[in-house]
Amino acid sequence: MVRVTVDQNKCIGCNACIRACPVPSANKTENGKVQCIYDECIRCGECIKACPHGARDYIDDIDVLLDLMKGGNVSVIVDPAIKSAFDGSWRHVLKWLKSNGAREIYDGAFGADICTYMHIEYLKSHPGTKVVSQPCAAIVNYAEKQKSELLSKLSPVQSPLMCAAI
Ligand code: SF4
Ligand code: SF4
Incomplete structure (x- = not known):
């Protein structure tokens, strides 16, 4: 997903999307309609599922x-x-x-095997360490945009798809 869109003609300002959004600063309301703040949005897609009026959608690449x-x-x-x-x-x-x-x-499963193996090796050499793994782009976006204190906890191992690509 590249970005979330809000069809201003369909939005009735019910705020169901905002209640479902994990990022308080990712939306704003103007004239009774909601708009997405792209720089704050972590692209998790929860608001698209939550909108009962079909106003939320996304643009991909x-x-x-x-x-x-x-x-x-x-x-x-x-x-x-x-x-x-x-x-x-x-x-x-x-x-x-x-x-x-x-x-x-x-097959991305090939990268998942590499990713799992590398995590086991990393945790063996860093016992007790807590890491946030990287398969979910929204979680990584959340750390980068909203919770910088999590950045140092991000796993040094890439996501399964990146492991396959490398
Ligand atoms: S849930 Fe849909 S209709 Fe309701 S405020 Fe959000 S975008 Fe608008
Ligand atoms: S994609 Fe996620 S972070 Fe972005 S506005 Fe929707 S619910 Fe909020």
Whole structure:
């Protein structure tokens, strides 16, 4: 997700999104309508689920990816969650990626194995250490934008997808 949008024509100012948002400073209300403050938003998506009026949505970077893939030099790492996100049709998604120019498609589970192994090794050599792992981009955004005291607790091991990419 690149950013959250709020359709001002659909928003009725019920504040359900604000109640669901974990970041008090990520929204503001003007003239009875809510707006997202992009610099504060950690892109967790909770407000999209919470809005009962379909006013919240998001913009992603799929068009940028599709343009890049046309060159034939982009490989894709697919998270294992594709099987639940596209229940019954995930193989079609892989075929679609291929037909749109993906060079190779890698299983992100490979990176999860590396990530798990590296965490075990890190914790063995740093007994008792508490770390915040990095698979969830919203958690990392939260540490970077809202809770800088958590930055030193972020795991030195990358997320499973980054481990696969590296
Ligand atoms: S939940 Fe939806 S309709 Fe309600 S204030 Fe938020 S964006 Fe507007
Ligand atoms: S994406 Fe998350 S942080 Fe951003 S406005 Fe929605 S609920 Fe708040």
